[in-house]
Amino acid sequence: MSNAGQINAFRIEHDLLGERDIPAASYWGIHTLRATENFPITGTPIGAQPDLLRALACVKQAAARANRDLGVIAPERAAVIVQACEEIMNGALGDQFVVDVIQGGAGTSTNMNANEVIANRALELLGQEKGRYEVLHPIQDVNASQSTNDVYPTALRIATCFAIERLLAAMAELRQAFEAKAHEFDDVLKMGRTQLQDAVPMTLGQEFLTYAVMLGEDELRLSEARALMVEVNLGATAIGTGINTDPDYSPLAVKYLAEITGLPLVRAANMIEATQDTGAFVQMSGVLKRIACKLSKTCNDLRLLSSGPQSGLNEINLPERAAGSSIMPGKVNPIIPEVVNQIAFEVIGNDMTVTMASEAGQLQLNAFEPIIAWSLVKSISHLEAGCTTLARNCVSGITANREKLLEAVKRSAGLATAFNPVIGYEAATRVAREAIRSGRSVSELVLELGLMDEATLAQLLRPEVLTKPYRYVRPVVPDVVPAAPINDSSEVPPPPPEEVAH
Structure with a gap:
């Protein structure tokens, strides 16, 4: 390359520390260059966070409009700043946001990266070369009335707020997948379990509906946490006093920002408090952790219910997504629930990071918002992806082993619980213990011992009786429970034939 070509390949910019050569084609400038040298931390630039770039452009555009209206910057400068911001909001120049996501300085490097990119694009729109800051300046103009x-x-x-919209949509998709399976499995009788031991009968539909209900509850909690995000401190500048702004700037800038984003943004009532308080981020992270915990529990259940297939529970079949082993032929693993488990572990760890970063704030500013931002971005985006893959690649393809489930109900000593109201707790206990000892079914034993007749047994074994509240005619319990099994079934009146509690 010629000497002239080398000269043209760079432009010279300066800051309070001195001068640096900046690649001529770059929209970022000297402050961004220093940040890339100071923070080689994750290798992930802020350009990998499109929601944050879009939000930064929205803020800068709102500020430019307010400053134009108040005469702080000239209309022609405001116009090109607004246009440059519009381009970034639509996805342009993302590769120019090169500062690492984790950085010192409370996010100053991110703000300066945005100021420089917007300024240099605005200069282009004015027909000027990049770096001609005497025409339009990154701080004096793009960052006017701001900190x-x-x-x-x-x-x-x-x-x-932008990211939560997509997470809510993914959660809704997963919830609907569970609801569809709940409807499909509504007539599949199975044994419920507590502490991994047989408890009482239920339907597989009831089990899957539970997962849908849990997701629905968390959608509501997430929407509530998102509502705390709409209070902003734009116009607070350095510590919340609003120094260097026109008295009308803050309400006007927030008004424009609400219009640009479509969000119901409001100005914080106390700007000094709002500038240092990160409680809304802690609340949001806590809700994300709650979602992660319940998603992980659900995936634990899916893995357990599908375990085996020959030597495990084998109650349901998960879709086969990949060969499971490099050494064990034919093995297929529950890889989709497993990846969602791992996302949950990460989200729970991210919540601790957000908690510690929030706690570490001092006086009028929290310097650790970049790590809060990065933690929230990962938690939200990974939960979104996890819900989507769980819905599409797992839940929607689950099938039930109906005969196995029904046979387990008939064989389980837990069925004795359903007979409590008719034969009494003591007799039911003896039947359950004998069923476990002998391996015979509870139904067989109650008939053999004369505790009820076949018609009563058939009545009690109906799914609507085993899995819902049911009104029984209670037997008269004697003061002293006999040691021997009850043999006279006439002493135990059967329940009314079709009487079901509403």
Whole structure:
């Protein structure tokens, strides 16, 4: 390359520390360059967070409009800033946001990266070369009436709202998948378990409906946490006093920001409190942890219910997604629930990170919002992906081993619990113990011992009786329970034929 070509390949920019050569084609500038040198932490740039980039552009555009209206920056400068922001909001220039997601400085490097990219694109729109900051300046114009300390947390709140919309949609898809299976399995009788021991009968549909209900509850909790994100401190500048802003700037900028984002944003009542308080992020992270815990529990159940197939529970079959072993022929593993388990572990760890970062804030600012942002981004995006793959690659294809489930109910000593109201607890206990000892069925034993007749037994073995509240005619329990089994079935009146509690 010629000397002229080498000169043209760079432009010179300066800051309070001195001058640096900046690649001529780059939209970022000297502050961004120093940040890339200072923070080689994760190798993941903020450009990998499209929600945050979109939110930053929204904030900068709202600020430019407010500053234009108040005469802080000239209309022609505001116009090109607004246009540059619009392009970034639509996905342009993402590769120019090169600062690492984890950084010191409370997000200042992120804010400066945005200021420089917007300024240099705006200069292009004015027909100027990049770096001609005497024409339009990253700080004097793009960052007018702003500070990192109100721009960054405001953008983070908006980005979180954007991301939560997709997570809610993924959760709804998974919930609907479980609801569909609950309907499909509504007539499949099985044994419920407590502490991994046989308890009482239920339907597989009831079991799957539980997973849907848990998701629905968490959708509500997530929506509630999202509602806390709409209070922003834009206009607070350095510590919340609003220094260097017009008295009308903050309400006007927030008004424009709400219009741009479509979110019901409101200005914080106390800007000093809002600038240092990260409680809404802790609340959001806690809800994400709650979702993760319940998703992981659900996946634990799916893995257990499908275990075997020959030597495990083998009550349900998960879709076969991949060969399970490099050494064991024919083995297929529950890989989709397993990956969701791992996402849950990560989210729970991220919540601890958010908690510690929030606690570590000091005085009028929390310097650790970048790690809060990165933790929330990972938790939300990975939960979204986990819900989607669980719905599409697992739940929608689950089948039930109906005959095996029914046989287990007939064989289980837990069936004796359903007979309590008719034969009494003591007699039911003796029957259950004998069933476990002998391996014979509870139904066979109650008939043999004369504790009820076949018509009563058939009545009690109906799914609607075994799995729902049912009104019985209670037997008269004697003061002293006889040691021998009851043989006179006439002493135990059968339940009314079709009387079912509502």
